[in-house]
Amino acid sequence: MNLFHTIAVARASLPRLTLAQRVVDKMVRNALVYSTETGESLVGFAVKGLQRAEPDLYVIETIAPDESAIRRGAYFEQGDDLQGDIFAWWYNNWELYRRWRKSARKPDGLDKALEDKLDVPLVHLGDWHKHPGTLIEPSWGDTDTARGHIADKSNHTPQLLAILATVWDRSEDAAFAATEPPDPNNEHPKPIRVPIDDRNVVRLDCWYISRSTRRFVRLSPTVVPDDMLPKLPTLGWHLVNLDRLRHEMALLSGEGFSVSVDEYDVDHVPPQEVCIFLARPTSAKVLIVVTQADYPDSRPTLRIAPMNAIQGLPEDADLYQSLWERSEPLPKEAEPTWPWNADHTILDLVRDVEARLKEGSAVR
């Protein structure tokens, strides 16, 4: 058997990897500041073609490591998994977008054929991380972790992408390149090399492992302009503006409210809204503050729901869903009339609304 032919066939069956330019830019930027073994998770699509053994991979976003777990406080049931919360936001909003796109026949800037091809759920594709010195290959630890991941039968994505970032001295990079075997027909996978300044080059090596390769193999990435791939919606303010979230929650708790934050698709247009449920221990009503992802730029709206909406519900029922379904807009006379700006807080709105609500219909 012709050995070269065998290798070529194996190559042809590997995933085609496409990276959005913004993802490359972010990896390069962060490789210069992150410490070794620190990285980000890679988010995008794995599209299985009919004739292909391995999926085509598209990386469109990264999620930074979770350094802020402690800052989150006790207001989220998920607790300390900010990375997971960010992925969930994007996943849910992408699903919403897919449904919305079909119903609204929304024309998009993207190529129609590509958009149809990428009409699949968002997945975690793997991660990128920084390696020390000139270690461009996965470490023993990387391989061990990856094998565990692909062997795990509960994993719906039985493959893993690992992009390794290394920062090189220019002369080192040139010396290394000179030792690589000649490749006149451009058949060998190439890393991405990004010159930074007179001294440094950041190198990104893309590796892939699946149940059929069973070991890390190199991929040749294609980098495309951002507008050639879908862009995920803005993250909700409660996932990025954690200081503001903590401040707002402290004010509301200080006022005697029990507070719960949840994500809802209120207006059937992505992205979802961030809803804050407020109740006093003795109140017969629950206030629902609906904020947009860009809060505090835009003014929240308020709704009101009867507390008895959650009476007699089965144990596994979603209390907030039930409250939401029974909620109504504020009566006209309770709507705040003053102009909103970002210096105001949710508590300012709530105090005003409570004062305007007539005795008996108020939440107090």
Ligand SMILES: [Zn+2]
């Ligand atoms: Zn590693």
